[in-house]
Amino acid sequence: MRRVTVFVNGTSKNGKVVAVYGTLTDMLSVATNKLGIRACNLYNGKGGLIDDIALIRDDDVLYVSEGDPFFDPQNDVRARDDRPGAHTDWLTLNIGGRLFTTTRSTLVSKEPESMLAHMFQEKGVLEEARFFGIEQLAEQLEVAIKNNQTPEDHSPISRKEFVRFLLATPTKSELRCQGLNFSGADLSRLDLRYINFKMANLSRCNLTHANLCSSNLERADLSGANLDGANLQGVKMLCSNAEGASLKGCNFEDPSGLKANLEGANLKGVDMEGSQMTGINLRVATLKNAKLKNCNLRGATLAGTDLENCDLSGCDLQEANLRGSNVKGAIFEEMLTALHMSQSVR
Structure with missing residues (x-):
């Protein structure tokens, strides 16, 4: 039986050891349950996309993403966040074909009423925040959207x-x-x-x-x-x-x-x-x-x-x-x- 270590895309903390079995879909389902994210893609340490479970070897280190591209944990700022559960503080938003990666603190405290407030109006962003269980963030995003909208x-x-x-x-x-x-x-x-x-x-x-x-x-x-x-x-x-x-x-x-x-x-x-x-x-x-x-x-x-x-x-x-x-x-x-x-x- 093969075993691999999975991390959230772009991080090298709080990894989980999982068994490899069944199909790639089964593997993504296990990663979803272990990491608490919606696993869509698997990458190896060099950023290669894994599209077949047969390509996974024993003791591989894999990175799980929700559809966003590969982030190198050696170069990405998220890898330097040592707080427990820090990966849940990050959101990668796919808005109009463009990817935006930011933190809760940036969203709420830095630019909630300008560029980011415009981003929040795009379909699905609030739903994504709620999926991660960040209810407080979702409420603050709604306030930012309301303040940014032109009154009737x-x-x-x-x-x-x-x-x-x-x-x-x-x-x-x-x-x-x-x-x-x-x-x-x-x-x-x-x-x-x-x-x-x-x-x-x-x-x-x-x-x-x-x-x-x-x-x-x-x-x-x-x-x-x-x-x-x-x-x-x-x-x-x-x-x-x-x-x-x-x-x-x-x-x-x-x-x-x-x-x-x-x-x-x-x-x-x-x-x-x-x-x-x-x-x-x-x-x-x-x-x-x-x-x-x-x-x-x-x-x-x-x-x-x-x-x-x-x-x-x-x-x-x-x-x-x-x-x-x-x-x-x-x-x-x-x-x-x-x-x-x-x-x-x-």
Whole structure:
């Protein structure tokens, strides 16, 4: 029976004597158990790779690696580390085809936030540290990675940035802005037709005289926004939040017959004075304390709408559907046409 002495690659301390039997795979398995590493390759004292167990002779001194190239124990700095179990303090990292060999102390204390922090982000490095049982090191590596990563930018998009997007988009292409943050941005007088603003944050935006024809503002946040004089023909604002917004003199009336849809929208306290809203769909919307003076609501759907304390003075409500709406405290002065019972009773 042949016996050999195995060392961790690059070291000449804490070797183990093992018996040679079976196949090369069996030999690597024994070395794994004896040295506590993932044995992948065997080298002789001159750095020759052993690929057949028949090449091993009795009393040979072999070096076991985890896939890294041979390190001469006579020249490698690791051979001069005499601490018990010192080999476990070393890591050889294969990152992008390049091998990095370093120690725990170097990783943690010297460059954890610069070059090495970039190395740690490569796949498998933390898993390798945990495999060696160096949990404390793994935790410190994770902190270094987190500190080195660029924080997520949630800052609002500026007018300059958005205009650049608009100019780079073909006129026949639909620009998707779903869920983006435009809070407080100045988007006044821009051509925003057919843009998808679904669930976008447009709170406190300046959208005065902007062209939002057929744009999608479903569930968008328009609270406190200024849309005075905006073109809202055929706009979709289902369940959007426009509480406290200003919509004076807006045009919702589409000559082509495509009606604006504001069903279920929150329009508490909005100022829509003088807006053109023929045929608009405001079913089950909330218009509590809103100002709709002198609005054109001819043929509008206001069924189930909350119009409590709403000022509808001077409005045109001819053929408007007010069935089931809440008109408590609403002001109906100087109406252009008479309001019939059939319009408000189920």
